[in-house]
Amino acid sequence: LENLYHHLTMERNASVQYYAISLWFQERDLNGFSSFFLSESKDEMSHAYNFSDYLIARGQRVELHQLDQPRQSWEGINDVISYAFNMETDLTSSLHQLYSLADRSLDSRTSVFLDPIMETQIKSEDEFAHILGQVKFSSEQPSAILIIDNELRKK
Numbered sequence: 001l002e003n004l005y006h007h008l009t010m011e012r013n014a015s016v017q018y019y020a021i022s023l024w025f026q027e028r029d030l031n032g033f034s035s036f037f038l039s040e041s042k043d044e045m046s047h048a049y050n051f052s053d054y055l056i057a058r059g060q061r062v063e064l065h066q067l068d069q070p071r072q073s074w075e076g077i078n079d080v081i082s083y084a085f086n087m088e089t090d091l092t093s094s095l096h097q098l099y100s101l102a103d104r105s106l107d108s109r110t111s112v113f114l115d116p117i118m119e120t121q122i123k124s125e126d127e128f129a130h131i132l133g134q135v136k137f138s139s140e141q142p143s144a145i146l147i148i149d150n151e152l153r154k155k
Contacts, residue, residue, distance in 0.1 A: 001060060003101055007094045008051040009065040014087055015044035020070035021080055030145070032153030033077075036131075037084070043124075047117065054113050077145060081135045085128040092125050 018041035025033035052062045074080045095118050102110035131148070138144030 003094075003098055004051060004055060004060075005063050005065065007091075007098055008048055008055075008062070009067070010091055010094055011044050011048040011051060012064075013067050013070075014091060015041045015048065016067055017070045017087065018044060018084070020072050021084060024072065024074060024080065030077075030149045032149035032151065032155075036152040036155065040084075040124075050117070054110075058109070076140055078132075078135050078140060081128070081132045085125075085132045088121075088125045088128045092121050095121055 018037045022037035
């Protein structure tokens with residue numbers, strides 16, 4: 001139960017952090033990156049709702065732990081995307097841990113709940129890895145960043 005609460009907090013923190021990142025990109029007129037991170041913020045909050053709904057369905061009280069203040073200053077785009085990618089890998093690790101705990105305690109209901117979430121999380125981590133690769137390859141050259149920004153705007 002404590003691990004579920006911890007993961008719920010991680011999802012909520014990710015939502016707030018991605019919103020802050022969206023604003024950082026919006027302030028720099030990189031609207032493709034901004035809209036991508038705003039969408040990610042909404043997705044993370046949706047994940048938090050799913051965990052809350054699951055806890056309630058299992059007859060548990062939802063404990064909302066305090067959120068961290070989001071980071072709002074960055075060295076550059078590579079720094080931002082690397083940070084976001086690391087958050088995604090942390091979320092994936094947390095889900096793996098939850099899945100392992102459910103498996104060991106023969107909690108098939110939680111395992112079934114986590115299955116589609118795991119699949120979505122792995123896809124999300126892959127997407128962040130792809131964007132990180134593009135940004136690193138671009139060496140933060142303005143023309144290359146604008147191309148990536150335009151591609152993200154189309155999504």
